[in-house]
Amino acid sequence: MDNKEIKKNLLSAQVDLSKFSSANFEKATDEEKRQQDVMGESTTFFKDGMRRLRKNPLAMGSIVVLALIILIILITPHFVPYSYDQIISVGGVRDKGSANLGFFEYSQKELQYMEQTGEDLFPHIFGTDGLGRDYFIRVIYGTRVSLAVGVVAAIMVVIIGIIYGSVAGYFGGRVDLIMMRIVDIIYSLPDMLIIILLSVVLKENLSGKLTGTVFSALGANMISMFIVFGLLYWVSMARLIRGQILTIKNNEYVLAARCIGTSNAKILKRHILPNCLSVIIITTALQIPSAIFTESYLSFLGLGVSVPLASLGSLANDARSGMQSYPGRLVIPAIIICLIVLALNLLGDGLRDAFDTKLD
Amino acid sequence: MVKYISKRVLLAIVSIWIITMITFFAMNAIPGGPFNKEKATDPAVIATLEARYNLDKPVGEQYVLYMKNLLHGDWGISLHSGRPIWDDMMSKFSVSAKLGGRAAIVAIILGIILGATAALNRNKLPDRLIIFFTTLGTAMPSFVLATLLLLVFCVRLGWFPVVSLGSDPNYTLPVIALAVYPMAYITRLTKTSMLDALNQDYVRTARAKGVSKLKVIFLHALRNALIPVITYVGPMVAYILTGSMVVENIFTIGGLGSTFVTSITNRDYTTIMAVTIFLAILMVIANLITDIVYKMVDPRIKLD
Numbered sequence: 129m130d131n132k133e134i135k136k137n138l139l140s141a142q143v144d145l146s147k148f149s150s151a152n153f154e155k156a157t158d159e160e161k162r163q164q165d166v167m168g169e170s171t172t173f174f175k176d177g178m179r180r181l182r183k184n185p186l187a188m189g190s191i192v193v194l195a196l197i198i199l200i201i202l203i204t205p206h207f208v209p210y211s212y213d214q215i216i217s218v219g220g221v222r223d224k225g226s227a228n229l230g231f232f233e234y235s236q237k238e239l240q241y242m243e244q245t246g247e248d249l250f251p252h253i254f255g256t257d258g259l260g261r262d263y264f265i266r267v268i269y270g271t272r273v274s275l276a277v278g279v280v281a282a283i284m285v286v287i288i289g290i291i292y293g294s295v296a297g298y299f300g301g302r303v304d305l306i307m308m309r310i311v312d313i314i315y316s317l318p319d320m321l322i323i324i325l326l327s328v329v330l331k332e333n334l335s336g337k338l339t340g341t342v343f344s345a346l347g348a349n350m351i352s353m354f355i356v357f358g359l360l361y362w363v364s365m366a367r368l369i370r371g372q373i374l375t376i377k378n379n380e381y382v383l384a385a386r387c388i389g390t391s392n393a394k395i396l397k398r399h400i401l402p403n404c405l406s407v408i409i410i411t412t413a414l415q416i417p418s419a420i421f422t423e424s425y426l427s428f429l430g431l432g433v434s435v436p437l438a439s440l441g442s443l444a445n446d447a448r449s450g451m452q453s454y455p456g457r458l459v460i461p462a463i464i465i466c467l468i469v470l471a472l473n474l475l476g477d478g479l480r481d482a483f484d485t486k487l488d
Numbered sequence: 489m490v491k492y493i494s495k496r497v498l499l500a501i502v503s504i505w506i507i508t509m510i511t512f513f514a515m516n517a518i519p520g521g522p523f524n525k526e527k528a529t530d531p532a533v534i535a536t537l538e539a540r541y542n543l544d545k546p547v548g549e550q551y552v553l554y555m556k557n558l559l560h561g562d563w564g565i566s567l568h569s570g571r572p573i574w575d576d577m578m579s580k581f582s583v584s585a586k587l588g589g590r591a592a593i594v595a596i597i598l599g600i601i602l603g604a605t606a607a608l609n610r611n612k613l614p615d616r617l618i619i620f621f622t623t624l625g626t627a628m629p630s631f632v633l634a635t636l637l638l639l640v641f642c643v644r645l646g647w648f649p650v651v652s653l654g655s656d657p658n659y660t661l662p663v664i665a666l667a668v669y670p671m672a673y674i675t676r677l678t679k680t681s682m683l684d685a686l687n688q689d690y691v692r693t694a695r696a697k698g699v700s701k702l703k704v705i706f707l708h709a710l711r712n713a714l715i716p717v718i719t720y721v722g723p724m725v726a727y728i729l730t731g732s733m734v735v736e737n738i739f740t741i742g743g744l745g746s747t748f749v750t751s752i753t754n755r756d757y758t759t760i761m762a763v764t765i766f767l768a769i770l771m772v773i774a775n776l777i778t779d780i781v782y783k784m785v786d787p788r789i790k791l792d
Contacts, residue, residue, distance in 0.1 A: 470627035
């Protein structure tokens with residue numbers, strides 16, 4: 129405190145210091161200083177979002193369900209002694225009586241074999257299908273295929289969408305105009321029809337050429353589906369990313385980065401895309417179920433995975449003919465599809481609530 | 489507004505044109521001509537047949553011819569039955585339109601009612617129930633729902649015959665199978681926009697002026713809440729048209745969707761082409777109308 133007297137102007141809002149003595153200006157004690165300390169730990173964007181996500185019981189439940197499903201489809205093929213394309217054989221001999229078994233049922237031959245040798249055969253948990261293949265393992269592989277299709281498709285959509293959207297949004301002007309017109313046109317195409325059409329065409333074209341390559345296990349239908357996903361499904365992602373980038377690129381930190389001579393690619397990667405992360409995460413999570421939907425739909429039309437591989441959609445389709453006698457074969461894949469899609473939808477909603485704070 | 493509409497119409501025409509290109513050239517990329525059967529046919533016969541259907545000309549010329557015929561209303565001849573496709577398609581489409589139209593009406597009406605109910609009872613029991621069932625509805629592919637309905641109500645309970653539509657009550661199950669997903673979607677849309685509308689100043693003003701609660705809900709809030717629902721009409725038409733392919737197949741209804749599926753299995757390429765183009769035109773037009781109506785009913789939306 130200065131001892132100099134400060135005169136208060138008559139009409140000013142200045143504090144009249146003459147009323148205070150130096151006693152009013154004591155140094156803060158340590159305890160008082162501590163009150164100013166920031167109590168909460170500093171968090172990153174990701175940690176903050178995860179904290180909110182953890183409070184959402186529906187989203188956490190979905191994660192548990194998905195984790196369980198993934199765990200089961202990864203582990204069970206290792207200890208179930210049957211394979212998805214093998215007709216059950218007893219003691220090395222093909223068992224003709226093993227078709228259409230019920231849940232946990234053994235065929236005549238298997239019962240005989242067990243009596244003779246005294247060893248236990250692994251039960252057919254979901255019975256067997258019309259060809260005598262273990263249905264449980266087929267469902268497991270079907271779930272694997274369906275989930276894999278969803279994830280791969282989502283990854284493809286994300287990559288193409290991010291690159292396209294960020295280029296259009298970042299460069300703007302004429303580039304943006306032309307790129308977005310293309311998106312508009314693709315967006316107005318009926319995707320399902322084109323998928324069906326291309327599947328039909330590619331199936332005919334690819335079916336002979338694939339044998340012997342790595343793709344032969346996938347089959348022409350799967351590949352055509354991925355091609356169509358790559359051609360059509362990225363547009364909504366690209367639109368979202370572009371919109372985000374248009375707002376982000378006007379921020380001062382982008383200008384600052386450009387002033388110090390950062391390259392365009394680095395500005396996009398370092399400064400802009402991380403800020404689009406919430407949109408990317410949410411859209412990806414919601415893309416997976418939509419791809420699973422599409423795949424199961426196509427498989428149901430007979431345009432999906434090629435035999436003997438199965439997906440949940442094709443399993444449901446195959447089970448239709450025997451619906452009256454063996455409803456379980458239809459209901460099981462149907463329930464699993466619903467469960468996966470439901471869990472992913474709820475997880476996507478939860479992610480949106482957790483990461484997109486701007487929404488409300 | 490005129491500029492906006494003309495731009496949209498132009499875009500629609502361009503997309504229809506692109507669809508015809510994709511369809512035509514994709515179908516032509518299939519190896520082997522339509523007359524190459526397993527049994528060897530006399531080459532002279534094939535040559536005559538190809539000349540008859542202009543298949544001996546270069547692909548580009550074939551496309552021009554095809555488009556010319558299409559614009560004159562000639563959709564070609566089915567390779568499978570040998571009959572003109574257009575007549576077949578129209579008679580099949582009337583069945584599909586009946587089914588799809590009913591599904592659309594059910595979805596819109598129930599969706600709006602459920603959505604508004606959920607919004608008005610926010611966080612109460614009706615809201616939670618409605619949201620629970622709509623979440624379930626959006627997780628169920630139409631074919632899963634259709635087969636389960638068939639299994640329960642036709643096979644197990646025997647309330648409906650498994651085959652054929654015949655009378656009106658038999659439409660119930662296919663309509664449910666088609667309507668659930670769009671209904672769930674509309675319910676969610678209506679709920680969000682209704683909640684939004686109920687918080688608007690004009691609603692509070694109306695209530696403050698002493699307008700009755702029902703009047704406020706129906707005249708002020710709901711009317712504005714329905715605007716976002718309009719945007720869903722286009723996608724809904726697309727969903728119902730593609731969804732009816734499997735639903736018709738499951739319930740053995742002889743509509744356009746099941747025709748499409750059988751023509752895929754029969755490799756009836758001209759029919760596949762015609763039905764694809766026809767359905768695509770329907771979807772593009774539905775989207776076009778949706779876009780235009782959306783801008784017309786809400787002048788606040790900026791025209792770009």
